[in-house]
Amino acid sequence: MDATGDSEKNGKQKSLLQDPLALAALQAEHSHEAHTFLLSLPADVRRRVNALKNLQAKARNKIVNGEYEPTDEEADFKSPIAELPSELKEKLSVANGAADTTAEGQKGIPDFWLTLFRHTEIIGDMIQEHDEPILKHLTNVEVTINKEPMAFSLQFYFSPNEYFTNSVLTKEYTMKCDPDEDDIFDFDGPEIVHCKGTHIDWKQDKNVTVKKIKKKQKHKAKGATRFVTKEVKTDSFFNFFAPPEETEDMDEDTKDILNADFEIGQIIRDRIVPRAVLYFTGEAHDEDDDDYEEDDEEEDECLSDEMESDDEEAHA
Secondary structure (H helix, E strand, C coil): CCHHHHHHHHHHHHHHHHCHHHHHHHHHHHHHHHHHHHHHCCHHHHHHHHHHHHHHHHCHHHHHCCCCCCCCCCCCCCCCCCCCCHHHHHHHHHHHCHHHCCCCCCCCCCCHHHHHHHCCHHHHCCCCHHHHHHHCCEEEEEEEEECCCCEEEEEEEECCCCCECCCEEEEEEEEECCCCCCCHHHCCCCEEEEEEECCCCECCCCCCCEEEEEEEEECCCCCCEEEEEEEEECCCHHHHHCCCCCCCCCCHHHHHHHHHHHHHHHHHHHHHCCCHHHHHHCCCCCCCHHHHHHHHHHHHHHHHHHHHHHHHHHHC
């Protein structure tokens, strides 16, 4: 698409975001999707999700993993989502089939963390198909805050599985709070300066962060050929626990990877862990879309200025 087309597209998006009726329609669509997802769950699982909203982190781990069955009073959650018309709810219930059934013999909320990660765009993009069977074993995620030195860590708890022997995978972030004395008003608060992750003890042939490839080699003197098997890195959620090393001469790609890693760590700490159940249901969503829209507008303005400058030079 050319610059004019992009500008028109961004102009329409900007108009939509400034239109209260359009915003209300978008919010209604989002609420509808979340409500549809809830109705698709078996009745007893939906009941536990409602209780989870009431109890939040107090009993989250026990409810998710089937160690505690909430009472009817605890499960009586009044959803903040606008009520759908009764006719639509009936149609959704019939279409989803399982809405009023129970999952016999099933405890807790299956695939809770995998589902909510999938509902989070920045983390969902990290998850590959080969990661999903492992993330089904993820039972809890916790945050630990340290004051001295300033840092926080994320603990990912896993049930016994066929992939690795670790029961907990940890990601640690070191922070600094060091405002510039010459420009204190430009201080944005504490920032992450370093991160490191747990070494994963993969079981034999179960490491999903690498793949094996066969390479053909030719002997320089004799001309004979042979095939050797090599391991190369591949995309995986579990690369999150092996961030690149920070060096003074690291390239821009490495800096970008680390900046993205820092952002993901903050999102898990500040949004996902405190509001996990809302990400599971789909009621929570990324809050930074407007920021990215502003960046697009600024780029369009710069591009427009450059085009006008070029036109003036051409006519000079």
